[in-house]
Amino acid sequence: MASVFQPIPPRPAPVRTTGYVAWARANLFGDWRSTTTTIVLALVALWLLPGMAQWAIFQAVFHPSLESCQAARGTGACWAVVAEKYRYIILGRYPYDEQWRPVVATLLLMGLLGVSCTRRFWRPWLVPLWIAVLAGYFVLMAGGVLGLSKVTTDLWGGLPLTIMLATLGIVLAFPLAVLVALGRRSKLPAIRTMCIVYVELVRGVPLISVLFMASFLFPLFMPVGKSPDVLLRVLVGITLFAAAYLAESVRGGLQAVPKGQVEAAATLGLTYWQTQRKIVLPQALAMVVPAVMNNFIAIFKDTSLVTIVSLYELTGSLGLALNADADWRPYKLEGYFFIAAIYFAFCFAMSRYSLWIEKQVSVSRTR
Amino acid sequence: MSEPIIKFEKVNKWYGDDFHVLRDIDLEVAPGERIVICGPSGSGKSTLIRCINRLEEHQEGRIFVTGTELTDDVKAVERVRREVGMVFQQFNLFPHLTVLENLTLAPMWVGKTPKAKAEEIAMRQLERVRIAEQARKYPLQLSGGQQQRVAIARALCLKPKIMLFDEPTSALDPEMIKEVLEVMIELAGQGMTMICVTHEMGFAKAVANRVIFMDQGQIVEQAPPEEFFSRPKSERTKDFLSKILGH
Ligand SMILES: Nc1ncnc2c1ncn2[C@@H]1O[C@H](COP(=O)(O)OP(=O)(O)O)[C@@H](O)[C@H]1O
Ligand SMILES: [Mg+2]
Numbered sequence: 001m002a003s004v005f006q007p008i009p010p011r012p013a014p015v016r017t018t019g020y021v022a023w024a025r026a027n028l029f030g031d032w033r034s035t036t037t038t039i040v041l042a043l044v045a046l047w048l049l050p051g052m053a054q055w056a057i058f059q060a061v062f063h064p065s066l067e068s069c070q071a072a073r074g075t076g077a078c079w080a081v082v083a084e085k086y087r088y089i090i091l092g093r094y095p096y097d098e099q100w101r102p103v104v105a106t107l108l109l110m111g112l113l114g115v116s117c118t119r120r121f122w123r124p125w126l127v128p129l130w131i132a133v134l135a136g137y138f139v140l141m142a143g144g145v146l147g148l149s150k151v152t153t154d155l156w157g158g159l160p161l162t163i164m165l166a167t168l169g170i171v172l173a174f175p176l177a178v179l180v181a182l183g184r185r186s187k188l189p190a191i192r193t194m195c196i197v198y199v200e201l202v203r204g205v206p207l208i209s210v211l212f213m214a215s216f217l218f219p220l221f222m223p224v225g226k227s228p229d230v231l232l233r234v235l236v237g238i239t240l241f242a243a244a245y246l247a248e249s250v251r252g253g254l255q256a257v258p259k260g261q262v263e264a265a266a267t268l269g270l271t272y273w274q275t276q277r278k279i280v281l282p283q284a285l286a287m288v289v290p291a292v293m294n295n296f297i298a299i300f301k302d303t304s305l306v307t308i309v310s311l312y313e314l315t316g317s318l319g320l321a322l323n324a325d326a327d328w329r330p331y332k333l334e335g336y337f338f339i340a341a342i343y344f345a346f347c348f349a350m351s352r353y354s355l356w357i358e359k360q361v362s363v364s365r366t367r
Numbered sequence: 368m369s370e371p372i373i374k375f376e377k378v379n380k381w382y383g384d385d386f387h388v389l390r391d392i393d394l395e396v397a398p399g400e401r402i403v404i405c406g407p408s409g410s411g412k413s414t415l416i417r418c419i420n421r422l423e424e425h426q427e428g429r430i431f432v433t434g435t436e437l438t439d440d441v442k443a444v445e446r447v448r449r450e451v452g453m454v455f456q457q458f459n460l461f462p463h464l465t466v467l468e469n470l471t472l473a474p475m476w477v478g479k480t481p482k483a484k485a486e487e488i489a490m491r492q493l494e495r496v497r498i499a500e501q502a503r504k505y506p507l508q509l510s511g512g513q514q515q516r517v518a519i520a521r522a523l524c525l526k527p528k529i530m531l532f533d534e535p536t537s538a539l540d541p542e543m544i545k546e547v548l549e550v551m552i553e554l555a556g557q558g559m560t561m562i563c564v565t566h567e568m569g570f571a572k573a574v575a576n577r578v579i580f581m582d583q584g585q586i587v588e589q590a591p592p593e594e595f596f597s598r599p600k601s602e603r604t605k606d607f608l609s610k611i612l613g614h
Contacts (some may be wrong), residue, residue, distance in 0.1 A: 258459075260457055260459040261461065263422055263459065264453075264455065264459035266420075266422060266448065267451070267453040267522070268448070268472065268477060268522075268525065269445050269449040269473060269477040269525065270473065270476060270477060271445065274476050278472060278476065279461055282463050283461075283463050361463075
């Protein structure tokens with residue numbers, strides 16, 4: 001018997017199961033294994049959270065009173081230390097009367113970062129804007145012109161220093177990393193060897209030793225009295241260190257771009273640099289957004305190591321603020337919680353931004 | 368025969384030290400000539416046509432393309448590449464650019480054409496391959512046949528004198544092969560010099576002036592299609608033809 005083709009009429013997709021109950025049933029109590037996990041984790045939370053809440057909130061001292069803190073010793077947190085010292089922790093040793101300058105400079109810098117992270121503003125004028133804002137940052141911080149009193153770099157500190165070191169470290173390290181990553185794949189043996197040696201050398205030593213070398217060894221090779229500012233030396237150290245790691249992340253992306261892409265570009269007559277810039281790098285970088293952002297976050301936190309060469313960024317200025325004051329010194333833990341929260345806020349923002357960027361670049365690759 | 372547009376003189380090529388992939392290749396292609404190259408897999412067909420735009424370098428002999436010898440001179444190579452378009456088996460479109468951007472890239476950056484003009488040229492080529500309505504899409508949103516037609520249009524945007532095709536239909540589903548071949552046949556009708564590696568023997572019969580059979584890095588036999596298919600001279604050619612035509 002001949003069968004007749006019977007098209008099935010289209011119908012709408014089933015209604016999606018939504019709502020909290022449905023979500024919980026699907027995700028927390030799906031089968032016996034996830035149900036057990038959920039219950040165990042809930043019990044652990046019930047066991048730990050009350051004690052933590054007692055210490056951090058209910059028994060804690062919030063108003064800046066040393067006596068209350070001493071009374072609550074051992075039972076409650078002394079957030080008073082933050083209320084008392086926040087200015088010193090955040091701004092470091094910068095002269096007290098001039099502290100509006102680092103605040104304005106840092107707000108400018110963060111505004112610039114915000115603008116740079118927004119797609120709408122990815123225009124050529126961003127480059128002069130960066131130069132202008134960075135110039136403004138250094139004029140405000142250093143002074144010596146426009147009637148601003150001079151403040152030497154050893155007095156810069158706290159969050160403004162952290163943000164500036166991280167920003168410049170990232171901005172300088174990234175292009176260097178791209179060049180090094182390309183260099184490692186160069187056909188010219190001299191360039192390839194140089195890039196490999198650089199990456200392996202720098203990756204093989206801890207950042208602390210790079211910073212030490214940058215700040216103590218570097219001046220030995222310079223003519224007497226000519227050694228560059230410690231801030232500059234440290235910045236060079238951070239940049240060179242970060243670039244080595246970044247270069248490896250970028251290289252991972254370069255390797256994932258199919259050879260056919262380069263060949264197609266070559267047959268169209270594109271030069272090496274045109275091919276890298278228009279074809280290879282856009283695809284390679286899109287693939288390594290998570291890894292690169294990981295490096296950026298690491299750079300941000302690694303700036304805390306510059307304390308070792310007497311630059312008191314956020315972590316260092318916390319030490320300065322509390323070590324000098326015997327009364328408040330016992331409450332360092334609370335101070336660390338405070339700066340940890342600041343670090344977390346920045347790193348979390350970077351990680352969220354990374355997800356957004358990933359989504360942006362994947363739009364163009366949808367099937 | 369007028370001055371050849373492509374000329375191989377005793378070309379030899381090795382991969383590594385001991386893999387002799389092209390052996391004593393002598394070949395002359397006249398302007399406007401349409402050549403089909405066939406032969407078993409691994410016989411060096413791709414390598415041969417990739418030598419024409421120096422995606423591969425030869426170690427012995429000389430290759431001239433539109434009068435320029437291919438050497439280490441980067442400028443000469445770039446000049447030749449502007450005259451030679453190439454279509455790959457795997458399309459090799461740029462997935463991060465739209466179809467239109469794929470086409471305007473070379474005119475804008477290599478040909479220094481202003482954007483508006485480049486887009487005009489691109490749209491004309493897209494119409495030529497009958498795919499203009501897809502200009503704003505990304506390559507991976509298109510079917511294989513559409514992608515390959517975009518790849519052809521992209522190669523045509525620089526107004527090449529020579530077009531190379533390396534098995535352009537081998538990665539396509541059967542129903543898409545025809546739409547690509549139609550575009551190629553049309554191109555052949557317009558006097559383009561074409562060198563196609565393909566096993567589409569219908570295409571060879573329809574458009575080729577000459578069919579070349581390669582085996583083990585050598586040109587075994589070459590003849591006009593009617594002669595090639597009806598009176599192959601060598602045993603190896605006969606053997607190959609019987610396999611590929613399925614009798
Ligand atoms: N880059 C390469 N390095 C080493 N061997 C290669 C390379 N490319 C191709 N070959 C080898 O050279 C031979 C000819 O390859 P190819 O020109 O692609 O043949 P065809 O296109 O006729 O199938 C094959 O045996 C292949 O494995
Ligand atoms: Mg091949």
